[in-house]
Amino acid sequence: MKEHLSDQPAQERHIGIGELARESGCKPETVRYYEQIGLLPSAPRNEGNQRRYTTAAIRRLTFIRHARDFGFSVEAVRELLEMADHPAMPCQEVDTLAKRHLAEVEARLARLTAVRDELKRMINQCAGGSVGQCHIIDVLSDHRLCHQAGPHGGAEIIG
Amino acid sequence: MKEHLSDQPAQERHIGIGELARESGCKPETVRYYEQIGLLPSAPRNEGNQRRYTTAAIRRLTFIRHARDFGFSVEAVRELLEMADHPAMPCQEVDTLAKRHLAEVEARLARLTAVRDELKRMINQCAGGSVGQCHIIDVLSDHRLCHQAGPHGGAEIIG
DNA sequence: GTAATACCTGTAGTCACTAGAGGTTCAAGT
DNA sequence: ACTTGAACCTCTAGTGACTACAGGTATTAC
Numbered sequence: 001m002k003e004h005l006s007d008q009p010a011q012e013r014h015i016g017i018g019e020l021a022r023e024s025g026c027k028p029e030t031v032r033y034y035e036q037i038g039l040l041p042s043a044p045r046n047e048g049n050q051r052r053y054t055t056a057a058i059r060r061l062t063f064i065r066h067a068r069d070f071g072f073s074v075e076a077v078r079e080l081l082e083m084a085d086h087p088a089m090p091c092q093e094v095d096t097l098a099k100r101h102l103a104e105v106e107a108r109l110a111r112l113t114a115v116r117d118e119l120k121r122m123i124n125q126c127a128g129g130s131v132g133q134c135h136i137i138d139v140l141s142d143h144r145l146c147h148q149a150g151p152h153g154g155a156e157i158i159g
Numbered sequence: 160m161k162e163h164l165s166d167q168p169a170q171e172r173h174i175g176i177g178e179l180a181r182e183s184g185c186k187p188e189t190v191r192y193y194e195q196i197g198l199l200p201s202a203p204r205n206e207g208n209q210r211r212y213t214t215a216a217i218r219r220l221t222f223i224r225h226a227r228d229f230g231f232s233v234e235a236v237r238e239l240l241e242m243a244d245h246p247a248m249p250c251q252e253v254d255t256l257a258k259r260h261l262a263e264v265e266a267r268l269a270r271l272t273a274v275r276d277e278l279k280r281m282i283n284q285c286a287g288g289s290v291g292q293c294h295i296i297d298v299l300s301d302h303r304l305c306h307q308a309g310p311h312g313g314a315e316i317i318g
Numbered sequence: 319g320t321a322a323t324a325c326c327t328g329t330a331g332t333c334a335c336t337a338g339a340g341g342t343t344c345a346a347g348t
Numbered sequence: 349a350c351t352t353g354a355a356c357c358t359c360t361a362g363t364g365a366c367t368a369c370a371g372g373t374a375t376t377a378c
């Protein structure tokens with residue numbers, strides 16, 4: 001049998017926000033933030049108004065964190081969660097989302113690789129003299145000296 | 160002879176912010192923003208209070224844009240500009256900055272490559288059934304199914 | 319002269335958090 | 349039972365690097 005993000009185990013272990021954060025690899029602040037923006041449901045509170053979580057929350061948050069690590073935007077994660085919450089749904093949409101994301105990742109890879117090559121080339125050519133003859137400064141000043149195929153895109157190559 | 164970012168050509172052509180932006184590949188808003196945060200000096204104004212630029216500004220802004228495209232932070236760009244403004248300075252610092260940056264770029268590349276491979280693998284394994292049996296959702300839910308070497312870092316792989 | 323475009327300032331919004339202030343609650347040790 | 353310290357709470361503001369908008373002025377083309 002397969003477990004889904006919404007499955008509830010027979011015996012629920014209740015944990016605080018700190019342990020949830022540790023288990024899923026993010027900070028308590030981020031957990032509260034995710035609750036605030038609706039990625040996580042409002043957690044039930046104990047007597048003293050502190051959030052209590054079950055292992056279901058760990059799974060959901062791990063999912064979120066994993067997807068964010070993969071570079072999915074929060075909005076994409078929201079869509080993925082919506083799908084994950086409906087396991088009977090055909091997974092074509094998930095697939096489409098992942099494919100679109102793959103395309104973005106590959107584009108970034110291409111640009112980042114070009115940047116790396118250029119940086120390497122710049123560093124190798126640096127004779128170690130004064131800034132006036134430094135190729136790094138040259139390349140950054142003059143577009144013609146840049147060995148890249150096309151023009152650089154926005155500053156968001158990496159973001 | 161070599162031109163530096165601060166060289167003044169004999170015959171200065173004065174242009175408006177729009178043309179400067181076009182020439183250097185950014186938006187007028189961004190130019191004003193750079194002036195505001197001190198990356199660009201306050202531009203002289205014409206009768207009607209509009210900024211007028213010389214070709215020196217195009218070079219400086221191109222430098223900034225290029226460096227940003229290379230993934231340097233604005234603060235790093237500020238340092239680079241400081242160095243470029245002092246051509247007699249030994250370029251060791253520039254070199255160090257570029258090398259540090261190269262290391263960061265390579266780290267990002269490694270992570271992004273891993274992400275791409277994982278995405279590809281996920282997409283290939285998707286049988287096209289329902290979300291309940293979709294491997295993409297699996298990989299994002301369960302860290303054990305992820306074929307990456309180590310744990311994923313922060314969400315800032317790509318930023 | 320008039321209309322379209324480019325420019326100005328200042329403020330607020332974006333994304334995805336992160337940090338801090340100022341207070342309450344919990345768990346452990348004595 | 350008491351105390352200490354860590355963990356938790358809410359709310360607000362800050363980050364980076366812009367981007368967008370409102371409401372106005374200047375320039376340019378016809």
